[in-house]
Amino acid sequence: MDSADLCSHNQNNATLEEKGSFYTDAANYWSQIPPTVDGMLGGYGFISRADINGSTQFLNHLFKLKVPPGNGRALDCGAGIGRITKDFLLHHFDKVDLVEQNPAFVEQARVSLADHERMGNFFCSGLQDFVPEPAAYDVIWCQWVLSHLTDGDLIAFLRCCTRGLKANGVIVMKENATSSGVVEVDTTDSSATRPLDRLLQLVNQAGLQRVKQRRQENFPQGLYPVYMIATRPIAAEGACP
């Protein structure tokens, strides 16, 4: 499904032009944003602590699963300046890689994470073009970025992530969800926020199943509800180009 299909769910019946413009518009938007925590969080930098606390609680639940993921290596997807890597993932994993499409954010992440021995690779790539190293990761963490992928590219990316998991690994999505029941398009940053059931449908189409879900607490009113969803492959197979 391409971005035009994805956007046909839009409340306002607006359509994005073509898939190419969906990604270049987002890249252009993010290229104007300062490489700061406030920039990453749309002016809501003050929620970062509550966000990290919620993620920490969620990860601790995952480590208590009957079959928990390991704590060897994690991948931070759509990492921005490395806020999550620095304040969260590096506290729990032996090695962390990150992937981010904006070169200026990757550069800022390199600078701010320069002293961290456990920091691994800094990949500069759109997730729609990125293929994680096979069987490499215990946890693949995707936060506030999947609304920038078309449905088709999201499914393909999740399939590639499945191949990137070690045994017992999990893919975690921490994303906004609409309350309206429909996809809501933001033409300013070229994103499309999905309702939770739509995201879960796509997860399922990617061959994944939900193993744990929590709603983020202690965020200010007026923001989209935010859900943390941990998923695992239903079966070992998954086509990845």
Ligand SMILES: C[S@@+](CC[C@H](N)C(=O)[O-])C[C@H]1O[C@@H](n2cnc3c(N)ncnc32)[C@H](O)[C@@H]1O
């Ligand atoms: C809202 S910020 C979140 C950054 C980080 N996940 C955090 O929570 O601090 C969204 C990030 O996604 C990146 N992004 C947007 N489209 C992307 C794409 N197609 N592939 C990879 N990253 C993308 C942006 O450059 C930006 O750094």
